[in-house]
Amino acid sequence: MKKIRKWLLGGLLALLLIIIIGVIVLKQQAYTPSTAATTAAKTSIMVSSTTKFQGNDANPQIIFYPGALVDPKSYSIWAHQVAQAGYSVYIVHFPLDLAVLRVNAANKVRTKQNYVIGGHSLGGTMASRYAHQHQKGLKGAFFLASYPEAKGSLRHTKVPVLSLTATRDGVLNQAHYQQAKRFLPQETKYVQISGGNHAGFGSYGHQKGDHDATITVKKQQRLVAHRLITWLNNRVR
Numbered sequence: 001m002k003k004i005r006k007w008l009l010g011g012l013l014a015l016l017l018i019i020i021i022g023v024i025v026l027k028q029q030a031y032t033p034s035t036a037a038t039t040a041a042k043t044s045i046m047v048s049s050t051t052k053f054q055g056n057d058a059n060p061q062i063i064f065y066p067g068a069l070v071d072p073k074s075y076s077i078w079a080h081q082v083a084q085a086g087y088s089v090y091i092v093h094f095p096l097d098l099a100v101l102r103v104n105a106a107n108k109v110r111t112k113q114n115y116v117i118g119g120h121s122l123g124g125t126m127a128s129r130y131a132h133q134h135q136k137g138l139k140g141a142f143f144l145a146s147y148p149e150a151k152g153s154l155r156h157t158k159v160p161v162l163s164l165t166a167t168r169d170g171v172l173n174q175a176h177y178q179q180a181k182r183f184l185p186q187e188t189k190y191v192q193i194s195g196g197n198h199a200g201f202g203s204y205g206h207q208k209g210d211h212d213a214t215i216t217v218k219k220q221q222r223l224v225a226h227r228l229i230t231w232l233n234n235r236v237r
Contacts, residue, residue: 030097031204033074036218040076043083048108050090051076053083057113060139060236062089063106065099065119065127067202072097074202075120077218081225087116087232099126106130110137116236118142118162120201121171128152128183135159140236142228144201145172147180154184160235161188164227166196166220170211189235191227196220 033041044051050063051072062082066072072091079089090109095101099119103126106117114137119127124146131141132152141154142162148154154161161184165172181188193200193215199207200220213220 031070031074031199031202031207033071033076034203034205034217037074037076037203040080041073043080044073044076044091047090049093049105050109051079051093052091052109053079053089055083055088056086057088059087060114060116060232061109061111062087062232063109063115063117063127064089064091065105065117065123065130066091066094066097067119067121067123068099069097070120070123070202070204074204077203077221078225078228081222082228082232085225085229085232087229099123103129104133106134110134113137114139116140116142116232118144119146120144121146121198125149125152128154131157140232142231144224145169145198147177148183149180150183152183155182157185159185160231161185162227162231162235163188163190164193164201164224165191166193166198166200166213168195168197168211168213171198171207171209189231193220193223193227196223200224 044053072093075091083089092105116139117127117131124143128148129152138159140160144164195214197213198210200213200217203217
C-alpha cells in the first residue's frame with residue numbers, strides 16, 4: 001500500500017509540474033496590448049471579470065470574446081469608439097486568455113436587457129456557441145476573422161449577423177471559413193477590410209503566421225469600429 005501511495009503521489013506531483021510548465025509556456029506566448037490600446041483602456045472600468053467601456057445602457061450591450069492568448073485590453077481602441085457611439089462594450093476575461101475554457105462566461109455580464117455577442121478568431125467561435133445556447137434576448141452576433149462550427153450554428157436564428165475579415169489575414173483558415181458559412185443565416189453580412197490582417201482586429205503587435213498589413217493598425221481599428229457601429233445602427237438598434 002505504501003508503494004502504491006508513493007507511486008500515486010509521485011504521479012500527482014509530476015502532473016502538477018506539467019500543468020505549471022504548461023501555464024508558464026502559455027503565458028510566454030500571450031499577446032499583450034500595444035501602448036495605444038493600453039491608453040484607450042484607461043477609459044474603461046472592470047465589471048464582473050470584464051473590461052467595460054461605458055455607452056448608453058438603454059441600447060443592447062455588446063459582449064466580446066477575445067482571440068486565444070490575447071489580452072482583453074488589446075481590443076480597447078475600437079471598443080472605446082463603439083462605446084462613444086452609444087453601445088456599452090464588455091470585453092470578457094478568461095482563464096489563461098482562452099475562451100474555450102469558459103464558454104458561458106457571458107452569463108456574468110448579461111443583464112435583463114438585450115445583448116449582442118461577438119469575438120475574434122477562436123473567441124468568435126466560442127461566442128457563437130454561447131449565442132446558440134442563449135437565444136433569448138440575442139439581438140445580433142458578429143465575427144472578427146472568425147466563424148462558427150456546428151455547436152455554435154446560427155443558421156436558423158433570425159438575428160442579424162456580421163462577418164468581418166481582412167484581405168491580408170494569414171491566420172484565418174480560409175477553407176474552414178468558407179465551409180462554416182453553412183452555419184450562418186443567409187442574410188449574414190460579409191465585409192472585408194482591404195489591406196488589414198488578423199492581428200489588426202486588436203492592437204497587440206505581430207501574430208505568428210500572419211501576413212503584413214498594408215494599412216496601419218490605427219486605420220484598421222478605425223475601420224473595425226466604423227463597420228461595427230454602422231451594422232449596429234442599421235441592423236440591431
